[in-house]
Amino acid sequence: MFGLTAHKRTEPPGWGSVCIFPAALTLALGLGLGLMAATGRPPAAVLGSILSGAFGSWRALEETLLKTAPIFLCSLGVAATFRIKVWNIGAEGQYALGAVGGAAAALAFPGLPAPVLLPLMFAGAALAGALWAAIPALLRLRLAVNEIITTLMLNYLGILFLDWLVYGPWKDPASHGFPMTALFAPGAVIPRIPGTRLHWGLPLCAALALGLWFFLSRTRLGFELKASGEGRRTATYARMPYDALVLLVMGLCGALAGWAGLIETSAGLGRLQPTVMAGYGFTAIVVAWLARLRPLAIALAAFLLAALRVGVENLMLDFSVPAAFGRILEGLILLCVLAGQFFATFSLRRAKAPGTAREAA
Amino acid sequence: MLRKRLALVLAAACLALALAACGSGEKKAEEKKEAPAAAKQEAPAPAAGSAMQVGFIYVSPIGDAGYSFAHDLGRKALADVPGVTTSYVESVPEGADAERIIRNMAAKGFKVVFTTSYGYMDPTLKVAGEFPDTVFMHCSGYKTAPNMGAYFGRIYQARYLTGMVAGAMTKSGILGYVAAFPIPEVIRGINAFALGAQKTNPKAEVRVVWTKTWYDPATEKEAAKSLLDVGADVIAQHQDSPGPQEAAQEKGVYSVGYNSDMSAFAPKSHLTSAMWNWGVYYKDVVEKVKAGTWKSSSDWWGMDKGIVDIAPFGPMVPKDVQDKVLAAKADLLAGKDTVFAGPIADQKGAVRVPEGQTIPDADLLGMTWFVKGVVGATE
Numbered sequence: 102m103f104g105l106t107a108h109k110r111t112e113p114p115g116w117g118s119v120c121i122f123p124a125a126l127t128l129a130l131g132l133g134l135g136l137m138a139a140t141g142r143p144p145a146a147v148l149g150s151i152l153s154g155a156f157g158s159w160r161a162l163e164e165t166l167l168k169t170a171p172i173f174l175c176s177l178g179v180a181a182t183f184r185i186k187v188w189n190i191g192a193e194g195q196y197a198l199g200a201v202g203g204a205a206a207a208l209a210f211p212g213l214p215a216p217v218l219l220p221l222m223f224a225g226a227a228l229a230g231a232l233w234a235a236i237p238a239l240l241r242l243r244l245a246v247n248e249i250i251t252t253l254m255l256n257y258l259g260i261l262f263l264d265w266l267v268y269g270p271w272k273d274p275a276s277h278g279f280p281m282t283a284l285f286a287p288g289a290v291i292p293r294i295p296g297t298r299l300h301w302g303l304p305l306c307a308a309l310a311l312g313l314w315f316f317l318s319r320t321r322l323g324f325e326l327k328a329s330g331e332g333r334r335t336a337t338y339a340r341m342p343y344d345a346l347v348l349l350v351m352g353l354c355g356a357l358a359g360w361a362g363l364i365e366t367s368a369g370l371g372r373l374q375p376t377v378m379a380g381y382g383f384t385a386i387v388v389a390w391l392a393r394l395r396p397l398a399i400a401l402a403a404f405l406l407a408a409l410r411v412g413v414e415n416l417m418l419d420f421s422v423p424a425a426f427g428r429i430l431e432g433l434i435l436l437c438v439l440a441g442q443f444f445a446t447f448s449l450r451r452a453k454a455p456g457t458a459r460e461a462a
Numbered sequence: 463m464l465r466k467r468l469a470l471v472l473a474a475a476c477l478a479l480a481l482a483a484c485g486s487g488e489k490k491a492e493e494k495k496e497a498p499a500a501a502k503q504e505a506p507a508p509a510a511g512s513a514m515q516v517g518f519i520y521v522s523p524i525g526d527a528g529y530s531f532a533h534d535l536g537r538k539a540l541a542d543v544p545g546v547t548t549s550y551v552e553s554v555p556e557g558a559d560a561e562r563i564i565r566n567m568a569a570k571g572f573k574v575v576f577t578t579s580y581g582y583m584d585p586t587l588k589v590a591g592e593f594p595d596t597v598f599m600h601c602s603g604y605k606t607a608p609n610m611g612a613y614f615g616r617i618y619q620a621r622y623l624t625g626m627v628a629g630a631m632t633k634s635g636i637l638g639y640v641a642a643f644p645i646p647e648v649i650r651g652i653n654a655f656a657l658g659a660q661k662t663n664p665k666a667e668v669r670v671v672w673t674k675t676w677y678d679p680a681t682e683k684e685a686a687k688s689l690l691d692v693g694a695d696v697i698a699q700h701q702d703s704p705g706p707q708e709a710a711q712e713k714g715v716y717s718v719g720y721n722s723d724m725s726a727f728a729p730k731s732h733l734t735s736a737m738w739n740w741g742v743y744y745k746d747v748v749e750k751v752k753a754g755t756w757k758s759s760s761d762w763w764g765m766d767k768g769i770v771d772i773a774p775f776g777p778m779v780p781k782d783v784q785d786k787v788l789a790a791k792a793d794l795l796a797g798k799d800t801v802f803a804g805p806i807a808d809q810k811g812a813v814r815v816p817e818g819q820t821i822p823d824a825d826l827l828g829m830t831w832f833v834k835g836v837v838g839a840t841e
Contacts, residue, residue, distance in 0.1 A: 160569060164562045264674070268644070268841050277604060277828040278646040279580060369558035376557040376581050414563050417551045418570070424523055424553035 107447040125441035129434040136429065142420050154415020155408035161415075163298045165408045167369075170306050171196070173403035174361035175385030177313060178354030180394040184317070185329045187347055191237060191252030192358040193382025194259030195230040199359020200366040201263050202229025204282060204373040207289035208271065215288040222289060222363060230359020231352040233259060238351035242344050256382065264375055271373065281374035291368040302364040306400075309357070314396040326350065358382060387435055393442075409434070514574070516540060516748055517567040518550040519560065521579035522677035528702035529676070529738075532721045533578045533601075536740025543748055556581025561588060568593040574751050576744070577601065580645065586610060597751050602647055604827065606758050613743060613761040614647075615769035618654035618826075619794050620736035621698075622801045623772050623787050624718045625658025627733050628696040629666045630783040631716050632659075637668045638689025640699040640706040642676050644840050646829045648700045651736075653833045654801050655698055655718075660835055662786065669694060670838030677702040683709045690715065696733070707732060716778070723773035735773035742768045762823065765794040802826060807834040 134144035155165050175192040182189040203226035210218055237251035264280070273283040291300045317323040329336040329346050336343040366377050388406055392398035413427035518537050520530035530552060537548050549572075554560050560582045567575050568589055574597045577586045583603035590598040590610040598610040606612050628637050637659055641648050652670055659666040669692060671685045682701045686709035689697060697710040698718040704727035710717035711728035719725070719735030743763060750756040763769040772791070775784050793800070804815035809832045815821055821829075830840055 154566070160565070164566075167558070168562070278644075278649070278830040280643070280645070365558060369561075370584070372584075374557075374581075376555060379555055379557060379559065411562065414551060414559075415566060418517070418549050418563070418566065421549055424551075 104452050105449045106452045107443075108450055110446060110448050121441045121444055122438060125437040126434060129430070129437040132433050132437075133426075133430040136426070137420075137422070142422070147416060147420065150416045150419040151409070151412035153412075155412035160298075161411070165404065165411045166299060166303055168407035168411055169400075169404045170302050171361040171365050171379075171381040172384050172388055172407055173306050173400055174309070174364070175358045175381050176388040176392070176399045176403055177309065177396060178357035179382075179385050180389040180392070180396070180399055181313070181317075181326075181350045181357075182354050183389055184394050185326055185346060185350055186332065187238070187241070187350060188249045189234070189237070189252050189351060189354055190249060190386055191234060191255050191259075191382070192354060192385045193378070193380065194252070194256035195233050195355040195358035196362035196365075196382045197256075197259035197263045197378060198233040198355070198362070199226035199230040200362030200373055200377050201259075201266060202226040202359060203363035203366055204271070204285075205229075207285045207367070208282060211286035211289065213288055215290075215292065218286075218288045219291065222367065223360065226359040226363035227356035228359075230355035230357075230362070232355070234351040234355025234358075235348060238348050242347060260375075260378055263373070263378070267374055273372075282372045284372045285367060289367060290371055291364060293368075300364070300368040302360075302368055305360075310396050310400045317396065358385075391435065391438055406431070513545055513547045514748075514752060515570070515572040516546055516548045516574045516576070517572040518548065518576045519554050519563055519567075519578060519582060520550060520552040521554060521556060521581070522702045523552050524550075525677075525703070527704045527719075527724055527727060528721050530578070530702065532738035533576075533740055535722070536738075536744045537576075539741025540744055540748055543745060543752070545752070546748055554582075558585075561585035564589045564598075565592070568596045568598075573597065574599065574748060580647070597747075597756060599747060604760065606760060608758055611747075611756075611758045611761065613747075613763075615738060615740075615743070616762060616764040616799070617736055617738065617770045618650050619765045619799060619801055620770045620772050621651045622654040622658035623791055623794075624698065624734050624736050625655035625660075626662045626787045626790060627775070627779060627783060628655070628698060628716070628718050629659030629661065629663035630786070631733055631779065632663060632666060632696050634693045634695045635663065635665050635667060636692065636694045637666055638686065638692075638694030638697045638706075639668050639670045639838075640682055640685045640689065640697065640701055641670050641672055642700050642702075643674060644672060644830075646827060649832065649840055650826055650829045651700055652836060653829065656833050656835045657801060657806070661790075662783070666835065668698075668836045668838075670832075670836060672838075673701065675701075679703040679705040682706055686710060687713075697731075704728065719773065725773060725776065729776075732773075732776050733779055734775050737771045737773050739769055739771055764797070764799060765791070766797045808832065809834060809836060 134147055137147045138144045154161055156162055175196060179189055179192050203222040206222040206225035210221065233255060237248045237255060240246040240251050241248045267280040267282060271282045273281055291302055293300050317326065325341045326346055328339060329341055329343055333343045361381060366373050370377055388399060388402045392402040409431060410427065413430065416422050417424060518533060520533060522528060522530045524530050524534045534550065537550060540546050540548050551563050554563055556579060564575060564577060564585055576599045578601045580602045583600050583605050586598050586600045587605050587607060587610060590607045594609055596609060600610060600612050602614045603612050639652055639655065641652060652668060656668040659668065669689055671689055673681050673685045675681055682703050683705035686697050686706035690709065690713045695715040696718060697706045699706040699720050704719065704724045707717045707719055707724050707728035711731040715731060716733050717728055717731045718733050722735065722737055724735050725732040765771065802821040804819045805813055805817045806815040808814050811834060832840055
């Protein structure tokens with residue numbers, strides 16, 4: 102194509118792999134800013150507005166970090182399942198169930214002190230999310246049902262279940278008919294780190310990232326997970342418990358997404374209501390691929406995506422930019438970065454003669 | 463040959479993009495250095511004499527019709543007020559995101575922040591506690607603070623009038639109502655519409671479909687189609703898009719719009735619309751804040767103050783129907799609100815409001831039951 106042919110690299114491109122990500126990011130930002138310039142908004146000021154909205158002050162940075170937490174947790178979960186080629190796109194539903202599980206504990210024991218109640222809520226959220234995730238895992242293992250479809254469908258079921266609870270049995274009688282539970286007791290709200298607006302869910306995220314990185318790259322089970330990615334036959338040949346591993350990663354993802362739902366419910370809203378669903382479970386899939394399923398890279402990608410979203414809000418306020426621009430910019434970045442990964446595996450060479458392009462493919 | 467030329471063009475385009483990207487990359491570095499300085503400025507309120515900033519937060523895109531569109535018309539009306547600049551953020555989800563955006567406005571020194579959807583109530587209250595010098599105005603809720611007021615308009619009055627039109631125009635006696643969420647605001651509107659329809663057509667029934675979305679044109683249109691399939695020949699709605707109007711026009715039946723005059727989207731089917739006119743209220747608040755006379759309150763203005771109205775009738779509405787509706791409108795304009803005056807029975811036929819009584823505002827604000835003649839569940 103265009104007189105060029107693609108060749109699979111025999112070795113990683115060395116310095117190239119370091120450059121590809123920033124180059125793709127710059128290209129996408131350039132395109133987005135070009136769009137802004139075309140609509141009469143000065144690109145430099147636009148970029149400044151995004152950056153100052155995301156990192157420009159301690160308050161902005163706090164907001165970005167708070168926004169990072171749920172994206173990161175969901176993404177960490179789906180990445181774990183993708184690693185063994187279980188195509189779980191059900192983090193959204195697992196997030197909903199986590200929110201429900203956490204809220205159930207909060208509403209059942211409002212009188213308990215925080216040191217008892219909060220661990221109970223985390224346990225409830227992890228359990229609810231993990232059990233929800235176990236359904237498609239078992240369906241796949243026992244009945245060979247495609248998990249892409251079951252996880253997707255369970256998302257809608259999970260969200261509707263949450264809706265049903267807050268429109269029905271859990272609705273706060275004092276809410277004037279609006280769908281929401283009563284405000285949680287003080288002991289059920291994840292406390293803030295003194296002197297900041299950050300809550301203790303964030304250090305938990307950091308610990309989980311390190312823990313999972315260690316688990317995946319430094320333990321035997323982590324290695325088995327990686328190897329099982331080649332499929333059941335490979336795993337069985339190597340005498341690895343494939344079924345147990347699938348259940349393990351799905352349960353892990355359910356628990357992590359569930360915690361994201363719990364954190365947003367408890368620290369973000371202080372009650373359960375349908376607006377807790379913000380699409381983080383779907384965002385997580387993109388983030389996981391951007392970071393090529395590596396835990397620490399996921400932390401970075403989640404942070405950058407959160408920064409973009411928070412920054413674009415500031416841009417909307419400063420320049421009356423339509424909300425769709427944020428989505429466009431996000432799309433451009435994902436497209437450029439994912440396309441850029443092509444260059445990490447392939448190199449382009451000038452074709453020797455017409456017709457050789459086909460051989461390369 | 464062609465292929466080669468195409469390759470050349472593409473290569474040139476790539477080069478141009480890369481150069482543009484490099485340029486912006488340099489700017490990025492510069493901006494990063496400037497960012498902390500900008501942050502330092504944002505804490506204190508703007509000095510006296512500079513323009514007063516007024517911010518708006520919308521739940522859906524502004525678009526060209528609908529709830530946020532109507533609020534944004536109100537924002538634009540503030541252009542008449544000297545010394546005031548406005549800005550807005552659209553499509554803000556009603557959760558943690560809203561709180562962040564409200565706080566950002568307050569931190570940037572906005573003097574008045576209008577949060578225009580119910581779900582912004584708790585976030586608004588939270589931020590109001592952190593910024594005592596900013597005035598927060600929350601739409602359609604009930605919580606207030608010394609620096610946070612609540613406001614809404616009696617759109618049910620306009621809905622009652624549109625119900626009268628719909629009741630007079632239906633042949634099947636079945637009115638379809640595409641509704642967003644089963645919350646009091648929506649339920650109240652459906653009831654007012656049904657009571658209005660029964661005024662001109664005692665046998666009229668209102669069939670309700672819940673979409674569970676504020677803004678999803680495709681879903682809303684499909685919901686309208688499902689109502690058309692059960693014989694509805696007038697489609698009313700409580701949504702942010704004119705999707706239901708389009709469905710009605712395609713089927714060749716009538717429709718009643720909401721939020722703004724929706725005649726442009728379905729000229730052949732549009733009877734009238736229940737309309738917001740937020741500008742009068744926004745000007746009132748902003749002028750009071752400017753003059754230093756603003757005090758926190760819960761305002762629920764009616765048609766007499768001009769905050770709600772109905773759109774001009776479509777050409778298909780006969781003169782006698784128009785006269786009847788305009789007579790009822792004259793009463794509302796004079797402050798005589800008998801929309802929820804008894805006797806009113808509920809869906810089961812039990813009398814909820816006896817003759818001679820009217821539903822008090824507090825009960826209207828928390829309304830969770832349908833009047834007789836409405837077909838559907840309130841959940």
